[in-house]
Ligand SMILES: CSC[C@H]1O[C@H](OP(=O)(O)O)[C@H](O)[C@@H]1O
């Protein structure tokens with residue numbers, strides 16, 4: 001296994017959630033242990049090529065599913081992928097359905113989030129450097145659209161758009177909570193996409209989620225309330241679809257033109273450069289060097 005900071009490269013990152021601990025068909029596979037200034041990622045990163053495209057795969061909970069949603073080091077995960085050259089991240093996530101029309105086995109491509117997490121570091125910008133990135137459109141539309149087209153071609157029962165509510169967990173919701181979220185118009189519920197999507201935006205990396213629906217949470221009158229057993233049974237059926245989709249979509253994702261996600265930090269950093277403590281400047285150099293170089297070029 002290689003230990004690396006920057007030597008190995010990939011352009012497309014895949015964060016595999018529950019049930020997705022590897023991807024099939026990867027060629028030239030290498031595993032790298034990436035060190036980050038934010039601590040350890042969930043696992044080693046598996047690098048390889050899929051249809052000729054450099055892919056970096058990271059298991060969100062770690063292989064063996066060792067980390068609960070609150071224990072995942074989201075900052076290290078996104079940083080690790082960025083340090084390997086990744087400019088687009090595809091997140092694969094198991095979710096519960098909050099609507100009758102969204103059935104277990106369906107695939108949802110959310111375009112909005114509600115963040116109800118409570119105890120997760122959710123920004124890189126602290127310690128003397130403050131940034132406020134725009135997050136009105138938290139999902140990269142171009143990346144999500146590409147995934148949706150591929151899912152459509154594979155015949156997946158899909159839903160374009162929708163709101164993903166991210167709860168802290170690890171316990172599932174109470175019925176009162178579940179009913180409340182339904183009143184809010186939420187489409188799906190999970191425990192992991194926040195702060196992952198926020199950090200991807202701060203890292204100027206495109207982010208889109210392919211949400212695999214596994215259950216009806218606990219609000220449904222006639223369906224059983226969610227259990228891990230039921231989730232895993234449904235996942236076994238649709239993880240294969242996720243794997244086929246990733247192989248089908250890799251070349252189109254790699255060919256996408258640069259988009260607004262890649263310049264998210266432009267005009268977002270508020271702190272005067274001379275006020276940033278040197279240690280913070282060094283810690284955030286990988287994330288800020290594009291915008292700092294652009295500012296210098298404009299002077
Ligand atoms: C094992 S079921 C609950 C678990 O699954 C989802 O994780 P992920 O988004 O990584 O697929 C959900 O958010 C919970 O963490």
Ligand SMILES: Nc1ncnc2[nH]cnc12
Nearest residue numbers: 094095096189190217226
């Ligand atoms: N009902 C649910 N609530 C939270 N996370 C989930 N992941 C899969 N199903 C879920």
